[in-house]
Amino acid sequence: MKNRIWIYLLVLLLTFLLIILFNRLAKPDFENPAQNPYDLSLDSLAQIPPELYLPLDYSYIDLPLPQAKALATDSAGNLLVAGQQSILVLTCEGKELLRFNTPQTATALAVDHQQRIYCALENHLALYSMQGDLLKTFPELHPGAYITSIAYSPGRIYLAEAVKGDVYEFTGDGEFVKSYGKGRDKTAPDFLNIPSLYFDLAIGPDNSLWVTNTGKHKLVNFHADGSLRSYWGVTSAAPEGFCGCCNPTHIVLMEDGSFITAEKGIVRIKKYNYGGGFIGVLAGPERFGPKAVGLDLAKGPEEQIYVLEAENNKIHCFRLK
Amino acid sequence: MSDQHSNKLKSGNTGNKKIGRREFFKTGLRAAALISLGSATGYLLSKSTLDDPVWQIDPEKCVQCGRCATHCVLPVSAVKCMHVYKMCGYCDLCGGYFRPQVKKLDTGAENQLCPTKALKRTFVEPPYYRYDIDEELCNGCGKCVEGCGSFGNGSLQLQINHNICTNCNKCAIARVCPAGAIIRIPASKGYLLKK
Numbered sequence: 001m002k003n004r005i006w007i008y009l010l011v012l013l014l015t016f017l018l019i020i021l022f023n024r025l026a027k028p029d030f031e032n033p034a035q036n037p038y039d040l041s042l043d044s045l046a047q048i049p050p051e052l053y054l055p056l057d058y059s060y061i062d063l064p065l066p067q068a069k070a071l072a073t074d075s076a077g078n079l080l081v082a083g084q085q086s087i088l089v090l091t092c093e094g095k096e097l098l099r100f101n102t103p104q105t106a107t108a109l110a111v112d113h114q115q116r117i118y119c120a121l122e123n124h125l126a127l128y129s130m131q132g133d134l135l136k137t138f139p140e141l142h143p144g145a146y147i148t149s150i151a152y153s154p155g156r157i158y159l160a161e162a163v164k165g166d167v168y169e170f171t172g173d174g175e176f177v178k179s180y181g182k183g184r185d186k187t188a189p190d191f192l193n194i195p196s197l198y199f200d201l202a203i204g205p206d207n208s209l210w211v212t213n214t215g216k217h218k219l220v221n222f223h224a225d226g227s228l229r230s231y232w233g234v235t236s237a238a239p240e241g242f243c244g245c246c247n248p249t250h251i252v253l254m255e256d257g258s259f260i261t262a263e264k265g266i267v268r269i270k271k272y273n274y275g276g277g278f279i280g281v282l283a284g285p286e287r288f289g290p291k292a293v294g295l296d297l298a299k300g301p302e303e304q305i306y307v308l309e310a311e312n313n314k315i316h317c318f319r320l321k
Numbered sequence: 322m323s324d325q326h327s328n329k330l331k332s333g334n335t336g337n338k339k340i341g342r343r344e345f346f347k348t349g350l351r352a353a354a355l356i357s358l359g360s361a362t363g364y365l366l367s368k369s370t371l372d373d374p375v376w377q378i379d380p381e382k383c384v385q386c387g388r389c390a391t392h393c394v395l396p397v398s399a400v401k402c403m404h405v406y407k408m409c410g411y412c413d414l415c416g417g418y419f420r421p422q423v424k425k426l427d428t429g430a431e432n433q434l435c436p437t438k439a440l441k442r443t444f445v446e447p448p449y450y451r452y453d454i455d456e457e458l459c460n461g462c463g464k465c466v467e468g469c470g471s472f473g474n475g476s477l478q479l480q481i482n483h484n485i486c487t488n489c490n491k492c493a494i495a496r497v498c499p500a501g502a503i504i505r506i507p508a509s510k511g512y513l514l515k516k
Contacts, residue, residue, distance in 0.1 A: 036387035038436065038462035042471060045421050186447045193448050195410020196474045215412055215448065235414060237422045244472030245412040265416065265472040 045237050046266050046285045052239055054271060054280035055321040061094035063313040070120075071296040071308035071315065072109035074130070079298070079306060079315060080117060082106035087117065087132070092300060092317070100132030108160075110150035112172075118157060120147035125159065125174075138174045151201035151209065158209055160201045165194035167201065167211055169226075178226055180211070189213070190220050190228040198249040198264070198294055205257050212251055217242035219251060219259065219276065232276025237266065240278035252297040252305065260305050262295040269295070269307060269318070282318050283307070374505040376492045380478040380515050382502035385463035385470075389479060392494045393461070399486035400461030400479055400494065402439070402454050405514050408476035411449040416472025417465035418442055418452055434468050436460075440477075456482065480512050 061079075068083035078097060079090045085105050089098040108120035116135065117128040123145035125138035141147070141161050149160035156177070157170045166181035184191040192199075193215030200212045208229065209222045218233035234241040242248055248261035257274030260282070269282040282305065288295070289312040296308040300317075307316040340348075378389070378400065389400035413426055418440050423432040428442055439458035443451045454477075461479060469477040481503075495503035506513065 038385075038387040038390060038464045040385075040421075040434065040464050040467045040471075042421065191448075193412075195412050215410065217414075243414070243421070244416050245410050245414065245474065 042266065048239055048268070048281050048284040052281045053284075054282055056282060057319045057321065059317045061090065061315040061317065063308075063315055064088070064096065066313055067105075068308055068310040068313070069105055069107055069296075070109045071298045071306060072111055072117075073298045073300055073306065074111040074115055075113070075301065076115075077301045077304075080109050080111065081308065081315070082109050082119065083310070087119065087128070089130070090315075092304070094315075098130075098132060100128070102126070102128075108147050108150045110152045110157075112152045113154060118150050118152060120150055120159065122146055125150070125157070125170075136174065138170070141168060146197055148197055148199045149201040151203050153203045153207045153209075158201050158203075160199040160211070162194050162197045162199040165192045165199065167192070167209070180209075180222060180226055188228070189216065189218055189231045190222070192220075194246075196246045198246040200248075200250045202251045202253045204253050205255055210251065210253060210259075212248055214246040214249065217247060219248070219261075232272075239268070239270070239281060249294045250297045252299045254299060254303060260297060260299070262297050262307065264293045264295075267292050267295070269297075269305070271320070282320070283316070287316065288312065372507040372509055375483055375488055375508045375511075376481050376486060376495060376503055377506045377511075377513050378479050378481055379502045379504055379513055380475075380480075382500045383463070383466070383479055384500045384502070385467040385479070386499055387462050387464075388497050388499075389494050390460045390462040392497050394489060394493050395485065395487065398461040398494075399482050401456050401459045401482045401485075402461065402463070402465055402477050403480045403512070403514060404452060404454055405476045405478060405516060407516065408474045409452065410474055410476075411445060411451060412473065413448050413450055415442070415450065415452055415469070417469030417477045419468075421468075435465050436462060440465050452477075475515060478514055480514065483508070483511065 063081060065081055065083045065088050068081050070082040072080045077092050079092060081088045083105060086099055086101050087106060090096055102119060102121065104121045106119040107122055110118040115130045119126045119128055123143065124140040126134060127136040129135055144163050145161050146163050147159050148162045151158040155172050157172065159168045161168060166179050168179050169177040171177060181192045192213055195215045198214055202210045204210055211220045213220050217235040218231045220231040221229040223229045235243065237243040242263060244265035247263045249264050250262040252260045259272040261270050267285045267288050271279040271282060273279055288309055291311040292309050298306045300306060305318045309316060390398050393399055418434060419426065419432055420434045425432060437458045437460055439455045441453045441455060445451050463479050466477045466479050469475055492503060
């Protein structure tokens with residue numbers, strides 16, 4: 001009788017252990033993304049063939065300013081960074097030269113030939129000296145305006161305003177000249193379709209204005225009178241194209257008229273020739289953190305390309321060989 | 322007999338008796354006390370129902386792992402994609418609607434990212450398109466949310482629909498959510514959409 005009780009107990013224990021083991025094995029591995037039947041894998045899209053990478057020198061600067069919003073360079077090669085209601089001036093090696101406060105965090109920066117700093121304070125522009133003194137405040141564009149980029153060419157200031165998707169042109173004294181977004185055919189390439197707060201401007205070597213038409217994956221070039229001069233851009237997830245809702249997020253033009261572009265979604269920095277022909281890739285997603293989005297670009301006097309990765313508090317520096 | 326009659330008359334007259342000031346205030350006070358007690362009870366009851374904790378997804382934490390679609394106790398998950406139209410760019414090439422690398426931007430089934438075709442695309446005017454969610458078809462897999470977040474503005478977000486959710490004491494999805502994105506919030510708060 002006693003033995004029988006022991007056998008019953010043993011059988012019970014074995015059953016109990018088997019149930020535990022079965023539960024363990026049947027439990028899905030939650031850490032494994034393959035367990036997700038609805039996984040949208042972007043890994044294959046993010047793959048860039050190695051032969052597309054351009055030879056370059058690379059370095060980076062750790063940024064002593066969290067939540068940076070905008071990046072610019074001056075003619076001396078210093079870097080200007082806006083973030084947390086201040087402007088930081090750094091040497092190209094990252095040594096801090098100056099820091100001054102602004103009433104709001106600047107959303108865009110540009111430096112003119114007199115080394116004055118144009119600073120976009122959401123809906124209006126402010127002009128500062130290189131010592132941080134406020135020289136002038138421009139009137140607000142409209143109450144809900146959000147300036148995402150400033151481009152300076154001698155005698156002209158251009159502002160990209162993302163809420164209405166318009167570009168405003170001012171004289172150097174702040175007198176309004178014209179806007180570029182209104183009255184265009186909505187199907188035309190120069191109708192600016194700006195779905196989000198990524199809207200960039202750049203000035204070409206011939207002082208003409210280039211605008212990112214992010215909703216159409218195009219870069220648009222305007223004549224001085226505001227009419228369409230040219231445009232380029234291909235919609236594609238392939239390395240030579242732009243994809244997603246708002247790409248390229250940022251551009252910069254080099255002295256030879258070539259373009260450097262930054263993208264979000266599939267985070268890439270790429271180079272195109274003056275006609276929009278794809279040349280190669282400077283950096284792919286592996287260079288940046290997983291949260292990198294909207295990488296502001298600036299160029300140095302020796303053709304350095306600076307990339308602001310605000311999410312990682314870094315300024316990446318590329319110099320093509 | 323006449324005494325009885327006079328008594329009846331007396332008792333019958335009591336109904337028409339004038340109420341004194343003191344009596345009037347007493348009755349008024351009692352009525353006011355009753356009304357305020359009733360309102361306070363009603364208010365507290367409604368408040369307690371409104372502030373009962375309910376499950377909701379924190380879109381800031383959500384990683385679109387797909388478990389909302391597969392682990393809800395309901396046959397079709399109570400988690401649904403919701404669209405914050407204010408954030409949407411109304412793009413032609415919508416990362417939440419189209420599969421990556423589509424050849425044509427049209428409503429062909431082979432171009433759509435949603436496995437249940439729950440996301441509807443409607444032409445507004447060139448170059449804008451509107452995207453709506455058919456809640457009957459949405460299973461909360463979050464594939465469109467991932468596409469929208471990766472390429473777009475993140476206007477598509479997963480939320481638990483309180484009209485469908487049974488508000489289980491121990492939510493089956495919350496137990497397996499790898500990001501800890503499913504949290505308890507007061508019912509009065511309802512939804513946690515990014516704006």
